[in-house]
Amino acid sequence: MLRTLAPQRWLLLLSVASAVLGMACGLAPFYAAYRMVLAVGDGSLTLPDTLFWTFVIVGAVVAKAALMMASTYLSHVAAFGLLHEFRRRLIARFNDLPLGFFSAHPAGTLKKTVAEDVEQIEEAIAHAIPDLSAGVAVPLLTAAFLAIIDWRLALAAIALFPLLLALYPLTLRLTKPHSAAHFLALTRLKSVTIEYVQGMKVIRAFLRSEAHYTELKEAIDTVASVGERYSTAALVPMSLIYAGLRGNILVLLPVGGALLLAGSIDAATFALFLMMGMGINASAMKLLFAGGTFYWRIKMAAASIETILGADPLPVSDDPKTPAGAAVRFEGVDFAYADRPVLRAVDFTAEEGRFTAIVGPSGSGKTTIARLIARFWDVNGGRVTLGGVDVRDIAPDDLMGRLALVLQDAWLLNDTVRANIRAGRPDATPEEIEDAARRARVLDFVDDLPQGLDTPVGEGGRQLSGGQRQRVAIARAILKAAPVVILDEATAALDPENEALILEALQELARDRTVIAIAHRLETIRAADRILYLEAGQVRAQGDHDTLMDDCPEYAQLWRQYEAVASWQLPTEEGQALAARPDAAVPPLEPSASVAPETPDAEAPAGPSLSRLTPLALFLALAGPMKRTLMRRALPLLFVESMFMGTPVFVTFVALHDAFAGVLSPGRLALYTGVVLACLAIQAVVNVKANRTLWCVQTGAVAALQRRIGAHLRRVPLGEILSRNTAVIEAAITQHATETNFVVPPSQVMRALVGPAVAFAILAAIDWRLTLALAGTLPLFALTVAWGDRRYRAVWQDLVVSLEAFGSRLLDYIQGMATIRSLGLGGDRFTALSEALERHRRVSIATVARLTPAVGTGWAVLDAAFALVVLVGGTLMVQGDMGPDRFLLFLVFGVAFLGPIGDAFDLVAYGRLLERSMRRVGAILDLPVLPEPTTPRLPASLDISFDHVSFSYGDRPALRDVSFTLEGGRVHALVGPSGSGKSTALSLIARLWDVDAGHIRIGGADLRDIPTPARERLVSIVFQDTVLFNDTITANLRLAKPDATDGELVAAAKAARCHDVIMALEHGYDTVVGEGGGTLSSGERQRIAIARAILKDAPILLLDEATASLDPDNEYEVRAALAEACRGKTVVIVAHRPNTIVSADRVVVFDSGRVVETVSGFTDPASLRAVLDRRTQR
Secondary structure, three states, X not given: OHHHHHHHHHHHHHHHHHHHHHHHHOOHHHHHHHHHHHHHHOOOOOHHXXXXXXXXXXXHHHHHHHHHHXXXXXXXXXXXXHHHHHHHHHHHXXXXXXXXXXXXXXXXXXXXXXXXHHHHHHHHHHHHHHHHHHHHHHHHHHHHHHHHHOHHHHXXXXXXXXXXXXXXXXHHHXXXXXXXXXXXXXXXXXXXXXXXXXXXXXXXHOOOOHHHHXXXXXXXXXXXXXXXXXXXXXXXXXXXXXXXXXOOHHHHHHHHHHHHHOOOOOHHHHHHHHHHHHHHHHHHHHHHHHHHHHHHHHHHHHHHHHHHHOOOOOOOOOOOOOOOOOOEEEEEEEEXXXXXXXXXXXEEEEOOOOEEEEEOOOOOOHHHHHHHHOOOOOOOEEEEEEOOEEHHXXXXXXXXXXXXXXXXXXXXXXXXXXXXXXXXXXXXXXXXXXXXXXXXXXXXXXXXXXXXXXXXXXXXXXXXXXXXXXXXXXXXXXXXXXXXXXXXXXXXXXXXXXXXXXXXHHHHHHOOOEEEEEOOOHXXXXXXXXXXXXXXXXXXXXXXXXXXXXXXXXXXXXXXXHHHHHOOOOOOXXXXXXXXXXXXXXXXXXXXXXXXXXXXXXXXXXXXXXXXXXXXXXXXXXXXXXXXXXXXXXXXXXXXXXXXXXXXXXXXXHHHHHHHHOOOOHHHHHHHXXXXXXXXXXXXXXXXXXXXXXXXXXXXXXXXXXXXXXHHHOOOOHHHHHOOOHHHHHHHHHHHHHHOOOOHHHHHHHHHHHXXXXXXXXXXXXXXXXXXXXXXXXXXXXXXXXXXXXXXXXXXXXHHHHHHHHHHHHHHHHHOHHHHHHOOOOHHHOHHHHHHHHHHHHHHHHHHHHHHHHHHHHHHHHHHHHHHHHHHHHHHXXXXXXXXXXHHHHHHHHHHHHHHHHHHHHHHHHHHHHHHHHHHHHHHHOOOOOOOOOOOOOOOOOOEEEEEEEEEEOOEEEEEEEEEXXXXXXXXXXXXXXXXXXXXXXXXXXXXXXXOEEEEXXXXXXHHHOOHHXXXXXXXXXXXXXXXXXXXXXHHXXXXXXXXXXXXXXXXXXXXXXXXXXXXXXXXXXXXXXXXXXXXXXXXXXXXXXXHHHHHXXXXXXXXXXOOOOOHHHHHHHHHHHHHHHOOOEEEEEOOOHHHHOOOOEEEEEEOOEEEEEEOOOOOHHHHHHHHHHHOOO
């Protein structure tokens, strides 16, 4: 960190120097007032003297404001520069780490480290360094100044500071046991929240969708519980410290009074020490709090940063070599994911310019081979060579430049279609980009997008269908035209027509190049020069197709299964389509299923939009169930505390009045000291009680707010969620809700109201003329605050947008690391992220530059009140209308009056940040929801009908005036080109969205009239894009049926042909699958998703290319299992292969979002194929 800080050291040194000089200027007004009082005492004060000292004060106030503004600006610029460099280093580091690192560390955790933990360093440096400087300078300068006047009282003024210094480490020791747990709880909440948002489609699709909401709720409750313990652990010593901020009066009052009674000092000196002594501890405490904050924030941030920077990178050769050609060779390669072996002694050569195919069962290691060539990991044994050079000895950029990868899970960057294609070769011309798009059949669908090639695709490309995403990824590879092409199930999500055309384009791309293809559709690799049959991580056989058919029984069996799958049809009963059976009826529903779902924090009563509420009304609305505790318990305690905080000042006033009147006695001195001690003790006790109540409100209100957001999201149309970046929604729960602070604002507001009100009444009693002078600057101060508020509102939206854009790009970078690395876009080369990072730095600096003058001016105007009081008071003293005793009394209370006003000024800045966070939370809670019916209806049958249905993703039409009917208890198919609306129709049946127009009915009941619990029991779905949660296999299965027995889980897994795969894992059903199921192959993930659907056993089964990721052997078996699961159910299948659905009762043909034909009665694939070809011609 010190090396990173070095370039900013001069800015930080200038910031420190400015802060120290500014604090020194802040002592000038007290010195001027003291000199004037002395001059009055010896009769030498004149009007020119008064004007002179007034100008000295004004000059000091202006100089202090300018120096403190400079200090603030310089420290922030240095901090932002440090942040920028730190983030660049962390982002670049990601590119050096094996992909296994990202499987072990959830994306939410890594995003938190780069985006938020690093931000802690900025706050520590930008704020702590000026505060540390002030904390050191003010006590030293004040003590030195006071020592010149009287060394004994100077020692008395700082006598309690060692005690406070001793108490502060105690607070650190008390909170330390809870800090690590709090940090871990926050980290887990982030990961769970990201999974919750990104997995919402799956959560909604299964019975009792609150199952995963429960995990989010538990993470929220853990943060609340640990957070409350962390925040209240040190309340007692902290209350003593707060009381001690005014506690030096306990020493100054008796010591100063004794010296006064002994004649060693005069009343003016006594008043000066009381006036300045009351504030000396506050500045000293800044040293402690800033130092402690700096230490803890740096420590916690450093721990998470070290997780990344301390991880073992993929080593880079000091003497990189250049490959001689494009042949790929594996030599005795062993590899394991952590403790799970995947490859064992793998040997093969993919010759230059030849086509090598790799086939085998799911989980056999095929995709691992592709990723080892790209050096996403390093081998455990043996070596991988390219052009005769070990890939570990090739410079990373050189290696990536020689490879073009189309991965099985096509991840698109959160950018436009055009930008995603250009990523293959950033210097490509527009003509070259469009040519690649044409060859990959991208142009066939972009005309239907709102902005054509310039249409944003969303996170991971989720605004496009699976087939469309795959085509964009293929276009990217075509554009890159690298000498080695690696295709990992590159056409799995394509319809047959486009697959045939794209295969032609890939064949053209592969000409004179080394091609390594992984495929389940064996027909696509039949003509390969060399085929490797992989099983259990070993190459069982290799050769061309004919050789393997003769010499490798496993390969021959795989082909037989493939051919069986290719000719597979839905089973029939005595030659007829699956008949409706007696159990093909609406299942009996529990009584509770007829009403809307309930959760403890589901929704607040309907009311006005949160965005239209005033800040105070919004604050109280977000307090939720803790509003009553806040208003009836916390605020009264804060009022009592504030009254006792002001009492010592009042006692000081009485003591000074007695001193100037000459009636102060030892007895009175002892009484006043005892009253101050009692008030401070009561204040400390009430402070503990008040803060304990406030932290109860804080943790309870924030947890309820977070749960409320989570529950609300379950009812928001999925399109509303998908149209927003995950990072934005995640930040609303984990950051903005947490920043909705119910502790600081009530405390500060109460002190800012009670203290000045009491002080103002006393000031008016002392002298109304000085009171008017003191209040004379307040209107100007209010105008300054309003000016600053306008400037803030003008820039804060830019700041929030830049931060959210950076967070979204960062999450995109982390989750798409495999694609990022395959494109050679790591670090600064991922321009979307580097530009977002740079923009956030510039916007942050611009924000400080615009706000600092307003803050500095506000403080200058507030401090100028002292100058005005000195001018008026000096003039009155010169004229003989006021004595120095009243003047000094007024100054003492003037300081007590202005102090809370200054705190309120700080609170205004804090309030802006608070309002920003509340508005971001309110924006999420204002998202529209899928309404629950006021008059619920239950379906009379399982018939599904679309009646003139239209639906759009934003401004992109997906379905246009679609009508068809699917009879209950039978099997139906939706077919058509990629992106034609098939998957959208399935999602609408599951009510992941509501239609824009028309009606979808089940058994005659509009979906919108069926209560959520009833609808959830009716429908089960297997998505094209498999989503598993970062939990055990058991937990992922039980999402469908939380009360399922172990036997039921095993039965479902066996039916989906994944039980043996699960049991082969070290921890069996207790294996944690990683984020998104990343520790499993795509085929293994798909089978677990199918098992989940089988376990749910809903009467309506929706299958969206459910077997696209399976090898032929498992696909045949799983299709048979699904066929059995389909019996007696209403089944809707999205499929690309006509033979799969030829015997379906009804086939609905989609094209460009419309139903172009509904056909039935086909008994052979050829006749159905002819119809499909005719109706989907463009």
